[in-house]
Amino acid sequence: MASGVLKRLIPALALSAAALTVQAGESITLASTTSTENSGLFGYILPIFEKASGIQVNVVALGTGQALDVGKRGDADALLVHDRAKEESFVAEGYGAYRKDVMYNDFVIVGPAADPAGVAGAKTADEAFAKIADSGSTFASRADRSGTHAAELRFWKAVGKDPEGKPWYKASGSGMGATLNMAAGVGAYTLSDRGSWANFKNRQDLKILFQGDPQLYNPYGVILINPAKHPHVKKAAAERFIDWITSDAGHQAIADFKLNGEQLFFPLKAK
CATH class of the missing domain: 3.40.190.10 (Periplasmic binding protein-like II)
Known part of the structure; x- marks a missing residue:
């Protein structure tokens, strides 16, 4: 009986320890566009993610071309940008591990x-x-x-x-x-x-x-910087953000962001 209880407790304790590690101040760097920053979107959705995950997202707001350059240098953990052709080339060239659709305006x-x-x-x-x-x-x-x-x-x-x-x-x-x-x-x-x-x-x-x-039409995608090329990338934390922003909860946060009653971004099913 005691052995069975321990078997159930060990995974729970491990999860609690992981949660405490996140709450202790884990952060990722997200290179993104000035449009997501200027619109106020990040100011609305990132506190929701940070509260749910304990992960802080530090945004570097640049034009998409500059954000991709930041990613190529490994100076970010993930990108959220809006130039589909360049995003796909970025992944094809090995700088990104993968790309997922997020939203459009x-x-x-x-x-x-x-x-x-x-x-x-x-x-x-x-x-x-x-x-x-x-x-x-x-x-x-x-x-x-x-x-x-x-x-x-x-x-x-x-x-x-x-x-x-x-x-x-x-x-x-x-x-x-x-x-x-x-x-x-x-x-x-x-x-x-x-x-x-x-x-x-x-x-x-x-x-x-x-x-x-x-x-x-203006679609946005999220990209994980390839840890095989840049081993210091915070893969687990960045993937938690990517999973969230492409999830139902992330989509709801994006859809709920409005200015003067107008919805500005519309979620896309990740693929």
């Missing part, structure tokens, strides 16, 4: 209310970008290798435009908040993720002029 084209390029009358996002280029209207680009910048470049390419060096094309080289500030200051168009726009206060004369095209 969409991009919007914002610009001055007067809309000199006639963007509001466009039928597609491609047409909206063509109108901006053809009219020579000022456009503020993040120009920072972020997921948003990559999406913008795809639109220019799709309509056969090369804005680099044009007097109407202004590069901020900064995150979404700074680029929106630039656009507001000079009356420019820009491409923004909806979450950052919803949380942006200095709108001045800017407004959403085009939205809703399926081309503006």
